Amino acid sequence: MDRESIRRVWLPLLVGLWAFGILYRKGPHDGMRWLGLCLGLAGLTGIILARYTLGRSFSVVPKATALVTNGIYSRIRNPIYVSGIVCITGAFLMLRQPYLWIVLLLIITVQIIRARREARVLEAAFGNACREYRSHTWF
16 A cells, blocks of 8 residues: 555545544434435545546546546546535535535535536547547436
């Protein structure tokens, strides 16, 4: 296990598990909290799986290092964005603050904009291969 994989995969996993543990312990333990925990952990799992699959192709800003089409990327073009929204939804369910749903709508809007920018960068770099990939995947 190299330092890069620790930073890219294992550290975010540990921080996410720790954060959901704290969120879960605070407040009533009812169906809403369980649903939030399940969604949060499912989203966290998706994020970690996607980051692992991307390997060194992961970057915060859109750049065309490689067209990753295997693993979770064989079904979803932007699994980090989708999983992030699922993860945040779970956390917001556990927090039970109505104003957070407005924040979630803003996050979804930002993620859609980021996905479109990323798609333009990848299409410019990989052309037909990127268009073919997009035709077989969701978001």
